[in-house]
Each structure stands twice: as C-alpha cells, then as structure tokens.
Amino acid sequence: xxxxxxxxxxxxxxxxxxxxxxxxxxxxxxxxxxxxxxxxxxxxxxxxxxxxxxxxxxxxxxxxxxxxxxxxxxxxxxxxxxxxxxxxxxxxxxxxxxxxxxxxxxxxxxxxxxxxxxxxxxxxxxxxxxxxxxxxxxxxxxxxxxxxxxxxxxxxxxxxxxxxxxxxxxxxxxxxxxxxxxxxxxxxxxxxxxxxxxxxxxxxxxxxxxxxxxxxxxxxxxxxxxxxxxxxxxxxxxxxxxxxxxxxxxxxxxxxxxxxxxxxxxxxxxxxxxxxxxxxxxxxxxxxxxxxxxxxxxxxxxxxxxxxxxxxxxxxxxxxxxxxxxxxxxxxxxxxxxxxxxxxxxxxxxxxxxxxxxxxxxxxxxxxxxxxxxxxxxxxxxxxxxxxxxxxxxxxxxxxxxxxxxxxxxxxxxxxxxxxxxxxxx
Numbered sequence: 001x002x003x004x005x006x007x008x009x010x011x012x013x014x015x016x017x018x019x020x021x022x023x024x025x026x027x028x029x030x031x032x033x034x035x036x037x038x039x040x041x042x043x044x045x046x047x048x049x050x051x052x053x054x055x056x057x058x059x060x061x062x063x064x065x066x067x068x069x070x071x072x073x074x075x076x077x078x079x080x081x082x083x084x085x086x087x088x089x090x091x092x093x094x095x096x097x098x099x100x101x102x103x104x105x106x107x108x109x110x111x112x113x114x115x116x117x118x119x120x121x122x123x124x125x126x127x128x129x130x131x132x133x134x135x136x137x138x139x140x141x142x143x144x145x146x147x148x149x150x151x152x153x154x155x156x157x158x159x160x161x162x163x164x165x166x167x168x169x170x171x172x173x174x175x176x177x178x179x180x181x182x183x184x185x186x187x188x189x190x191x192x193x194x195x196x197x198x199x200x201x202x203x204x205x206x207x208x209x210x211x212x213x214x215x216x217x218x219x220x221x222x223x224x225x226x227x228x229x230x231x232x233x234x235x236x237x238x239x240x241x242x243x244x245x246x247x248x249x250x251x252x253x254x255x256x257x258x259x260x261x262x263x264x265x266x267x268x269x270x271x272x273x274x275x276x277x278x279x280x281x282x283x284x285x286x287x288x289x290x291x292x293x294x295x296x297x298x299x300x301x302x303x304x305x306x307x308x309x310x311x312x313x314x315x316x317x318x319x320x321x322x323x324x325x326x327x328x329x330x331x332x333x334x335x336x337x338x339x340x341x342x343x344x345x346x347x348x349x350x351x352x353x354x355x356x357x358x359x360x361x362x363x364x365x366x367x368x369x370x371x372x373x374x375x376x377x378x379x380x381x382x383x384x385x386x387x388x389x390x391x392x393x394x395x396x397x398x399x400x401x402x403x404x405x406x407x408x409x410x411x412x413x414x415x416x417x418x419x420x421x422x423x424x425x426x
Contacts, residue, residue: 394425
C-alpha cells in the first residue's frame with residue numbers, strides 16, 4: 001500500500017521550479033543521501049506487533065543548489081518503509097515536497113541568518129532536541145554572543161532519524177491513522193530560544209536554553225490490558241511542557257586539553273485529560289569531562305542525574321537515546337544517565353567513534369504492560385560504533401551501527417540500527 005502526505009506540496013513545488021529556472025546554466029552544488037535501517041528483536045512475541053517496528057528503512061535525499069543572490073535553497077525527498085513480517089504489513093511512505101530556504105544579512109558587527117522550511121533544530125549541546133523539523137529559524141551571530149530562535153511544527157515530519165524505539169505517545173500517534181509516522185512528538189508546536197556567550201568568564205563559555213512544547217493533538221489511542229484481552233480506546237489528552245537549562249563549559253585552569261561542563265535544568269510538564277489536570281516539575285544536574293588525549297584522540301564522559309521529588313514521576317519520558325531527536329516530554333526525575341564516548345582520527349581524513357549510553361532507574365522493573373509502565377520500566381543501554389571521513393575529493397561517507405537493549409526480563413527488546421550517509425559535492 002502507498003500513502004502520501006498531505007502538506008504544502010504546491011508551495012514546495014513552486015520554490016523548486018523558481019530555483020531551477022533561475023539557475024539554468026549552473027550545476028547542482030552538492031547532494032546528500034542518508035539511510036537508516038533498523039531491526040527489532042523481541043523476547044516476547046505477543047507484544048511485538050503492537051509495540052515495535054520490526055523492520056524499517058528510512059532514505060533521505062538532500063539537493064543543495066548554488067547560492068543565488070545570497071539565498072541558499074535546498075530541496076529534499078524522504079521516505080519511510082515499515083514492514084512487520086509477523087503481521088505481513090508493508091507500509092511505504094514517501095515525501096518529495098520539502099524544501100529549505102536560507103539567507104544571511106549583516107547585523108551590527110555580525111550577521112543574522114534566516115531559515116524557512118525543513119530546518120535543523122537543536123539546543124546548545126544537541127542533547128534535548130536534534131532533529132530536522134518544519135518551521136522558521138533565525139540565527140544571530142555577534143562577536144560576543146550567539147543566539148538561535150525557532151518556531152516549528154512537528155506534524156509534517158516523517159523521516160525517522162531515530163536509531164531505536166519511539167516513546168509510547170509517538171506509537172499511539174502512529175497507530176491512530178495509517179499515514180501518521182513522525183520522528184518525535186507528533187503534532188506539536190515547539191518554540192526555542194538559545195543564547196551562547198563565548199569566553200564569558202575568562203576562558204569559560206555560558207549558555208542558556210528555553211524550549212516550549214505545545215500539544216496540538218486532539219485525541220490519542222491508548223491500550224488497556226487485562227488478563228484475557230486488550231482494549232483500545234481513544235483518549236482526549238494534551239501534554240504541554242517547558243524546558244529551562246543553563247550551564248558553563250570550558251577548559252580547566254592551566255590546561256588546554258581537559259575540558260569540563262556543568263549545568264542544570266528545570267522542566268515543567270502539564271497534562272490535561274477530561275478527568276483531571278496534572279502538573280510535574282523537576283530538575284536534574286548535567287556534568288561532563290572531555291579529555292583531548294592528543295590531537296587525534298578524544299575521550300569524553302557525561303552524567304545526568306535527577307533526584308526524585310514528591311510529586312511523582314511523569315510517564316512521558318522518552319525511552320529512545322542516541323541521536324533520537326525526541327523532545328523530552330517529561331523529566332529525569334529519579335534517573336541516572338551516564339555516557340562515555342571515544343573518538344580517534346586514525347587517518348588524516350578518517351575518524352573512528354564509539355560510545356555507550358544508558359538510562360538507569362532506581363526502581364525495580366515492572367512486569368505490567370500499561371502505558372505508564374511502558375515509559376517507566378526501562379533501564380536501557382545502547383552501544384554505538386561508527387566511522388566517517390573523506391573518500392576522494394568532495395565525497396564524504398559516514399557509517400554507524402547501534403545496538404540497544406532494555407532490562408525488561410519478560411518482554412525484552414533488542415534493537416539493531418545501521419546508518420549510512422553519503423555527501424557528494426560538484
């Protein structure tokens with residue numbers, strides 16, 4: 001079966017035609033091909049059809065046109081192919097109506113860059129959100145300050161950059177209608193303000209992030225499990241959240257190869273249902289160290305820890321991890337998240353990278369499979385290994401393999417993902 005998205009196809013096609021006719025004598029500047037392949041293995045077959053994407057393939061093609069009168073135009077095409085061999089369901093989804101227009105103008109002693117279309121959105125360190133989404137972006141670059149402003153809508157995104165699982169609200173969104181596949185937090189309005197001050201205190205940099213998540217969903221589907229059968233119902237629900245983070249980073253005193261990072265975050269989540277309204281507020285600490293062993297080797301570690309508070313724990317924490325690009329709809333309440341990464345430039349144009357990433361919760365693993373337990377049971381660990389570099393000329397290749405596994409004994413999930421990326425310039 002084939003499903004196409006209903007978006008702003010006419011406007012996208014118009015932009016493509018305008019640029020094609022505007023630069024008839026010039027060749028394409030470059031193109032980028034990105035492809036993810038994921039495989040899911042389940043210990044308990046009874047749950048796999050409902051809670052996992054067994055096999056998926058996500059191709060993504062970006063064509064970058066030459067700069068014309070200070071305006072950069074990109075045209076993109078993406079797809080998502082999902083196949084569940086147990087239920088014999090094959091669902092391809094293709095999208096050829098996305099674009100990005102970018103231009104820069106002088107501003108004070110720096111410049112301001114404007115973006116429209118499918119833009120890349122992330123916070124200062126790329127930890128909370130790091131995803132291609134549709135909307136507006138403005139970037140202000142000054143000698144002593146960098147500032148980013150975003151206003152995006154997530155309901156048009158259909159390319160999966162997620163290496164492993166989705167959070168349960170995304171699964172509910174995807175199952176609500178046959179053509180609803182989203183990379184993170186479907187049908188949300190996301191507003192972001194990021195500011196960065198280089199060398200604010202001596203050699204230390206200071207940053208601040210604000211991310212607001214406005215839920216535009218009307219209904220979601222929820223599964224209720226009993227001993228004999230499962231019942232699916234529609235639930236009216238709204239989940240809004242705001243994220244405030246700040247920190248400081250830089251080299252240690254009298255050192256040029258060891259760097260530190262220390263910060264804190266406060267998150268507030270509001271959930272509205274026909275029966276009740278709930279609010280969650282929590283905070284967590286974020287710290288890390290990066291050691292430049294030599295000019296070719298880098299070892300870094302990071303730890304996030306959120307103490308448990310009396311208000312309880314939100315069930316909306318995502319369970320995806322590395323490069324997931326999922327907006328944190330919840331908190332690190334009662335959660336420890338350690339990371340360890342290693343990068344080695346073994347050749348002048350090639351880099352080897354590997355890492356291990358974990359979610360650790362202090363509570364014992366639950367055995368029930370309610371929606372709340374689906375989000376809260378996980379002690380999840382991922383291992384990544386990859387390489388990237390220049391093959392020849394303007395041809396760059398990137399390859400990554402990710403393995404993920406949770407700690408649920410009765411319904412254990414194992415995830416395998418392979419990511420390939422190729423960039424070619426002319």
